Amino acid sequence: MEKKKLVMIGNGMAGIRTIEELLKVAPDQYEITIFGKEPHPNYNRIQLSTVLQGDTTINDIIMNDWAWYEENQIQLFTNESIEKIDSNNKQVVSAKGRVVNYDDLIIATGSRSFILPIPGADKKGVVGFRDIANCEEMINTAKDYKKAVVIGGGLLGLEAARGLLNLGMTVDVVHLMPHLMERQLDAVAAKMLKTELEQQGMNFLMEKKTTEIIGQDRVTGLRFSDGSEVEADLVVMAIGITPNVQVAKESDIYINRAIVVNDYMETNVKHVYAVGECAEHREITYGLVAPLYEQGKVLAEHLAGKQPKPYEGTILGTQLKVSGVDLFSAGEIYEDETTKSIIVQNEYDGVYKKVLIRDQVLAGIVLYGDTKDGNRLFKMLTNKEDVSGMTSVNILHGGCGAVDASSDVASMPDSELVCGCNGVTKGTIVTAIKEQGLSSVEQVSSCTNAGRSCGRCKPMVADILAYTLGDQFDQTKQKTALCGCTSLSRDEVVEEIKAKGLQSVKEVMNVLEWKNEEGCSKCRPAVNYYLGMIHVDDYHDARDSRLVNEKMHANIQKDGTYSVVPRMYGGVTTAEDLKKIAEVAEKYDVPLVKLTGGQRIGLFGVKKQDLPSMWEDLGMPSGYAYGKTLRTVKTCVGATFCRFGTQDSMGLGIELEKKFERLDTPHKVKMGVSACPRNCAEAGIKDLGFVGIDGGWEIYVAGNGGVDLRAADLLCTVKTKEEVMDISGAFIQYYRETANYLERTAPWIERLGFEHIKQILEDEMKRNELNERLDKTLKRYNEPWQEAIENKEIQDKYYTTISIPEMN
Ligand SMILES: Cc1cc2nc3c(=O)[nH]c(=O)nc-3n(C[C@H](O)[C@H](O)[C@H](O)COP(=O)(O)OP(=O)(O)OC[C@H]3O[C@@H](n4cnc5c(N)ncnc54)[C@H](O)[C@@H]3O)c2cc1C
Ligand SMILES: NC(=O)c1ccc[n+]([C@@H]2O[C@H](COP(=O)([O-])OP(=O)(O)OC[C@H]3O[C@@H](n4cnc5c(N)ncnc54)[C@H](O)[C@@H]3O)[C@@H](O)[C@H]2O)c1
Ligand code: SF4
Ligand code: FES
Numbered sequence: 001m002e003k004k005k006l007v008m009i010g011n012g013m014a015g016i017r018t019i020e021e022l023l024k025v026a027p028d029q030y031e032i033t034i035f036g037k038e039p040h041p042n043y044n045r046i047q048l049s050t051v052l053q054g055d056t057t058i059n060d061i062i063m064n065d066w067a068w069y070e071e072n073q074i075q076l077f078t079n080e081s082i083e084k085i086d087s088n089n090k091q092v093v094s095a096k097g098r099v100v101n102y103d104d105l106i107i108a109t110g111s112r113s114f115i116l117p118i119p120g121a122d123k124k125g126v127v128g129f130r131d132i133a134n135c136e137e138m139i140n141t142a143k144d145y146k147k148a149v150v151i152g153g154g155l156l157g158l159e160a161a162r163g164l165l166n167l168g169m170t171v172d173v174v175h176l177m178p179h180l181m182e183r184q185l186d187a188v189a190a191k192m193l194k195t196e197l198e199q200q201g202m203n204f205l206m207e208k209k210t211t212e213i214i215g216q217d218r219v220t221g222l223r224f225s226d227g228s229e230v231e232a233d234l235v236v237m238a239i240g241i242t243p244n245v246q247v248a249k250e251s252d253i254y255i256n257r258a259i260v261v262n263d264y265m266e267t268n269v270k271h272v273y274a275v276g277e278c279a280e281h282r283e284i285t286y287g288l289v290a291p292l293y294e295q296g297k298v299l300a301e302h303l304a305g306k307q308p309k310p311y312e313g314t315i316l317g318t319q320l321k322v323s324g325v326d327l328f329s330a331g332e333i334y335e336d337e338t339t340k341s342i343i344v345q346n347e348y349d350g351v352y353k354k355v356l357i358r359d360q361v362l363a364g365i366v367l368y369g370d371t372k373d374g375n376r377l378f379k380m381l382t383n384k385e386d387v388s389g390m391t392s393v394n395i396l397h398g399g400c401g402a403v404d405a406s407s408d409v410a411s412m413p414d415s416e417l418v419c420g421c422n423g424v425t426k427g428t429i430v431t432a433i434k435e436q437g438l439s440s441v442e443q444v445s446s447c448t449n450a451g452r453s454c455g456r457c458k459p460m461v462a463d464i465l466a467y468t469l470g471d472q473f474d475q476t477k478q479k480t481a482l483c484g485c486t487s488l489s490r491d492e493v494v495e496e497i498k499a500k501g502l503q504s505v506k507e508v509m510n511v512l513e514w515k516n517e518e519g520c521s522k523c524r525p526a527v528n529y530y531l532g533m534i535h536v537d538d539y540h541d542a543r544d545s546r547l548v549n550e551k552m553h554a555n556i557q558k559d560g561t562y563s564v565v566p567r568m569y570g571g572v573t574t575a576e577d578l579k580k581i582a583e584v585a586e587k588y589d590v591p592l593v594k595l596t597g598g599q600r601i602g603l604f605g606v607k608k609q610d611l612p613s614m615w616e617d618l619g620m621p622s623g624y625a626y627g628k629t630l631r632t633v634k635t636c637v638g639a640t641f642c643r644f645g646t647q648d649s650m651g652l653g654i655e656l657e658k659k660f661e662r663l664d665t666p667h668k669v670k671m672g673v674s675a676c677p678r679n680c681a682e683a684g685i686k687d688l689g690f691v692g693i694d695g696g697w698e699i700y701v702a703g704n705g706g707v708d709l710r711a712a713d714l715l716c717t718v719k720t721k722e723e724v725m726d727i728s729g730a731f732i733q734y735y736r737e738t739a740n741y742l743e744r745t746a747p748w749i750e751r752l753g754f755e756h757i758k759q760i761l762e763d764e765m766k767r768n769e770l771n772e773r774l775d776k777t778l779k780r781y782n783e784p785w786q787e788a789i790e791n792k793e794i795q796d797k798y799y800t801t802i803s804i805p806e807m808n
Contacts, residue, residue, distance in 0.1 A: 006303070151210055351368065362395075364381075429448055669732065
């Protein structure tokens with residue numbers, strides 16, 4: 001049966017959760033196309049605060065990588081917004097003019113930062129805080145400027161302010177109201193919060209209304225309604241959000257504050273749904289993920305025809321992600337004549353607790369300084385539990401004064417909520433641990449979703465694991481399980497492959513009893529790599545288990561096109577090769593021809609179906625610009641032309657590249673060869689670097705010039721090219737055999753210790769053994785594009801077009 005077409009506008013948290021839920025209940029129902037305005041795959045927006053605060057990196061917050069879309073056969077267009085919905089013809093039109101038909105349409109466009117409509121708001125240095133681009137702008141600004149002002153003392157503003165302090169800026173927070181976070185905290189809790197944040201270094205300008213942003217091109221300060229001014233190099237607006245509904249505005253979809261939906265997320269137009277922050281349900285638009293995920297589940301089940309329970313709205317619980325601050329708030333904040341309150345204020349310990357009760361049920365909770373009763377109280381609030389038989393102590397502190405984590409967990413009822421973001425209870429987690437044999441927090445997350453959003457519940461998940469597994473709980477496994485599909489660590493998997501002689505990815509997963517028999521995008525490429533590393537003589541590579549770029553032998557670009565980067569050994573080319581590249585660029589109408597950082601020429605924006613014939617026309621080897629393998633060997637001109645050169649850097653570079661090209665390594669490997677210590681080829685920030693000196697070469701290892709800058713360590717000095725090849729081969733092979741898949745040489749050497757690696761490489765016998773295994777492995781590689789050109793099956797399987805929506 002032909003699949004129905006589902007199009008989703010927006011590639012954010014609520015939308016993608018909806019698709020994940022849909023794939024669970026109706027994996028084959030739809031051919032799915034997603035448009036995202038941002039250039040990234042789906043990421044955890046919540047964690048932008050932690051990225052800004054320096055606790056994690058952008059790479060770590062990707063939730064569904066490119067491979068996930070590919071594996072689920074989802075056509076993703078990033079960096080491409082939808083500008084028009086034509087609900088009569090059931091079509092959407094993108095800003096690039098792409099027209100795509102749908103049977104069902106989901107609008108999941110989220111919100112944008114509200115920017116004060118005041119003079120100067122468009123100056124350089126004024127940003128919202130909503131996406132990766134904003135986050136990067138703040139991080140970059142902090143490198144050159146020192147004074148930040150955050151407008152808005154709500155959740156977002158305070159998390160941004162903490163991040164900017166961590167980036168070394170001085171920070172003023174401008175707030176309109178008399179106390180901070182007035183939507184979540186009462187005056188007492190807000191005062192305690194303000195005192196704590198002042199101690200952390202924030203300065204507050206309370207009850208200030210900004211009327212103008214001053215400066216020429218770039219912001220230099222703010223002016224307030226009372227005439228006072230404050231200096232600023234960076235202004236972050238965190239004064240709330242505006243739902244993104246422009247795209248629906250010109251159609252006949254009904255919009256109030258946001259897109260109005262019913263209890264099944266249906267809009268007034270048939271086959272058009274809205275979910276997330278762009279949706280308005282019973283006159284409420286939500287700005288936290290918990291309700292949006294509930295909406296997503298209902299919508300997915302509705303689309304799958306499962307007749308879900310209607311979505312009836314959510315009571316929100318909030319916390320602030322600033323270290324040193326422990327607060328929780330839910331429901332109503334302020335007393336009135338219909339409420340009775342229980343209040344405990346312990347100024348000495350900095351603890352404040354307030355529970356509001358109306359008609360014998362909880363109406364609101366404010367906790368500051370001690371939030372361990374937050375989830376229990378929140379459950380009482382949402383379940384509308386009758387508290388008439390309870391004392392105030394019982395309400396505030398529960399049945400017993402338990403202290404340690406395990407007894408806390410033991411006394412928790414199964415129905416108690418553990419992960420507020422994802423609505424996961426203790427009972428669900430315990431059942432998953434027992435039934436699926438889970439043994440790490442990561443596995444519990446991937447199985448139940450607990451911990452996948454703000455991450456605050458992870459310590460509690462770990463406590464539940466420890467309590468449920470008892471003696472079998474192994475703290476070390478918490479970090480080392482290969483992925484959620486197995487409880488085995490990398491080393492255990494490698495040992496099992498060797499001991500049991502396992503030959504294929506499928507066999508590894510079967511014999512080692514993977515929980516998910518197909519594996520996932522994390523373990524499949526890793527297992528394929530380990531198998532290839534172990535079976536030196538022969539290994540039948542599982543191409544479909546590789547990461548998408550390696551599978552395609554081309555780097556997939558933001559817009560779904562690919563890049564073509566032919567090899568230029570040592571960065572050296574010829575007029576003949578340049579002519580070929582120019583002809584191919586012209587023939588295939590290549591939109592961008594660019595010199596890459598690795599001294600070669602890249603052709604960008606190539607259509608998938610053009611790849612084989614382009615490579616055939618080029619007749620050059622692949623540069624593997626997409627691979628976990630040797631990428632480039634950067635060289636300086638060296639002794640051949642440079643008057644400072646003492647060695648033949650180009651000659652050595654070419655020899656190295658020819659020897660190690662195509663070899664699978666745990667992560668990409670880059671090399672640099674300079675012919676004198678002026679080091680023009682930047683050998684000091686390469687995985688392997690060589691610097692010519694009088695009478696020989698210095699060999700440097702484990703440098704990195706990327707995000708985590710690391711200067712390479714001097715491993716040794718040698719006299720001849722042969723020694724260089726010998727040490728390099730042994731180094732690479734030792735890295736191949738001992739690193740975790742996707743671990744660069746820099747973290748690997750930190751983990752194993754430089755001295756240890758040096759000792760191994762100083763041992764001639766070990767070096768010989770390593771080189772022997774390496775040489776055997778190198779024999780089995782062929783030129784991948786030559787194979788593809790000669791093999792029709794490969795071409796049909798990987799390089800024909802599938803369901804790419806047509807351009808208008
Ligand atoms: C810094 C920060 C910290 C946060 N912390 C928390 C927290 O601790 N807890 C919590 O629960 N929530 C938190 N949130 C809120 C949470 O991130 C949002 O509620 C959630 O991301 C909303 O999901 P969504 O899918 O509705 O919107 P989004 O995640 O914003 O996704 C919408 C996507 O649609 C795209 N889009 C918009 N228009 C178009 C178009 N016309 N065509 C194509 N694409 C389009 C947007 O570019 C965006 O990528 C935080 C938010 C921020 C910014
Ligand atoms: N930890 C979390 O749960 C978390 C963290 C960050 C963001 N978020 C979500 O992101 C969204 C945006 O957060 P937000 O804090 O911007 O929104 P918000 O609406 O919660 O808070 C905005 C704050 O700015 C203040 N304000 C409004 N106008 C002002 C002005 N002119 N000058 C000074 N202050 C002014 C308001 O009084 C309010 O306290 C919300 O939906 C929020 O829930 C949640
Ligand atoms: S590294 Fe030395 S030899 Fe090479 S180009 Fe620079 S100055 Fe010349
Ligand atoms: S509470 Fe946020 S991920 Fe669990």
